[in-house]
Amino acid sequence: MQVRNVEIGAGRPKICVPLVGSTKKEIIEQCMKADDSAADIIEWRVDYFSEVATLEKVYDVLEVLREMTDKVLLFTFRTKEEGGERAISLTNYQELYTNIARLGQVDLMDVELSIAQFLGREFIRDLKNAAVKVVMSSHDFDKTPADGELVYRVNVMNQFGADIGKLAVMPHNLQDVLRIMGIPQKVQVFNQLPLAVMSMGDLGKVTRVSGEIIDSVFTFGSLGQASAPGQIPVEQLDIILDALHVTE
Numbered sequence: 001m002q003v004r005n006v007e008i009g010a011g012r013p014k015i016c017v018p019l020v021g022s023t024k025k026e027i028i029e030q031c032m033k034a035d036d037s038a039a040d041i042i043e044w045r046v047d048y049f050s051e052v053a054t055l056e057k058v059y060d061v062l063e064v065l066r067e068m069t070d071k072v073l074l075f076t077f078r079t080k081e082e083g084g085e086r087a088i089s090l091t092n093y094q095e096l097y098t099n100i101a102r103l104g105q106v107d108l109m110d111v112e113l114s115i116a117q118f119l120g121r122e123f124i125r126d127l128k129n130a131a132v133k134v135v136m137s138s139h140d141f142d143k144t145p146a147d148g149e150l151v152y153r154v155n156v157m158n159q160f161g162a163d164i165g166k167l168a169v170m171p172h173n174l175q176d177v178l179r180i181m182g183i184p185q186k187v188q189v190f191n192q193l194p195l196a197v198m199s200m201g202d203l204g205k206v207t208r209v210s211g212e213i214i215d216s217v218f219t220f221g222s223l224g225q226a227s228a229p230g231q232i233p234v235e236q237l238d239i240i241l242d243a244l245h246v247t248e
Contacts, residue, residue, distance in 0.1 A: 001163065001194060003072050003107050003133060006040050008164065009194045012241045013211030014040035014218040016074060017234050020048045024061050028068070033223050035069040038238035041108070041218065043074040046096075047084040052077070053092075055099060066105040074135065075100055076110035082139040094119055101130035108164075113138045113153060116160050124161045135196075136162035144169040144176035144199065150183050151190070158191040164217065166196045171203045181207055184215040208232055209240045 001008045008014055017039035021027035027049065034042045044065060051057040065073060077096060078084030088096075093115060100106060109132050116124055116136060127134055136157040145153075150167060157165040165187075171177045177199045184195045194217045199207040208219045208231070219241075221234030232240070 001133070004070065006072050009217045011212065012245050013196075013216055015234060015237055015241070016041040016043050016218050016220050017223050018043045018045045018076075018220065019065075020045050022048055022050045024051075024057075024064075027061055028064060030223060031065050031068050034234075035071060037223065037234045039071065039221065039234055041072040041074050042069060043076055043110070043220075045076050045078060045085075047077045047079070047086050047088075052086070052096075055096070058096070058100065059103065062100065062103065062105050072108060073106045074108040074110060075106040078110070078139075079112060079115070081114070082112055082137075083141050090115070090118055094123060098123075098126055101127045101132045104131065106132060108133050108135050110135045110137050110166070111162075112136075113157055113160075116162075117156070121160055128161060128163075133163040134161065135164045135166055136160060137166035137168070139168045141170050141200070144171050144180055147179055147183070147186065150180070151187055154183070154187045154193060154195060155190055158193040162193060164194045164196060168198050168200060169204075170201060171199045174203070177204055177207060180204075181210065181214045181216075188215070205232065209237065209244060212241070212244065212246055 017034045019027050019030045021030050046052050080087040113136055138153050154165050180197050180199045183197050196218045197216045211219055220231050221237040222231040
């Protein structure tokens with residue numbers, strides 16, 4: 001899948017770096033570092049932004065980010081229920097996403113699977129009609145669900161029209177880590193949805209560097225403050241992915 005100058009799903013997994021500033025100044029400073037880093041994708045975690053409730057403030061920051069970088073921009077409001085910084089109503093979530101998509105400033109939007117199930121396929125179609133590609137995500141900070149449940153979630157993502165699926169889970173043992181690493185291969189039997197999988201925390205760090213082998217299409221690195229447990233600093237991540245790169 002080609003997004004700007006990045007081919008997602010080919011070669012080593014693409015590196016995504018989150019911006020987690022609470023003010024415009026902090027976000028811009030983080031974006032400058034991200035633009036100079038090895039990141040392929042810059043994710044604005046807008047749930048960290050203190051003025052996210054005011055659309056005009058969100059527009060203002062987003063326009064600056066788009067001017068600052070040619071890298072792929074991923075727009076994400078992570079809800080409180082799935083590990084984010086704040087809660088949001090379904091109505092406000094839909095309004096935020098629909099309006100941001102129509103601006104034409106972002107390339108990817110992260111939509112939580114549970115939100116998509118509430119708002120329906122028409123909501124996803126509206127985003128895609130605005131030429132935005134949808135990363136549909138599911139997070140579990142307590143456990144690693146059974147394989148059947150994980151495969152089911154990916155199939156629902158595919159049915160809802162996701163362009164990329166994302167599963168982030170918490171492991172309790174090595175078996176949990178190995179299971180999530182095998183999910184991309186399992187789901188290929190049913191569909192061809194590109195998938196990013198990650199097991200969180202120290203135990204799951206191996207999943208953040210093994211994407212080229214297990215067919216996980218992108219991974220997250222930190223630029224100081226991590227947005228999820230177990231993220232590796234982006235420059236270290238870049239070196240490790242290069243070392244693990246599979247040459248034909």
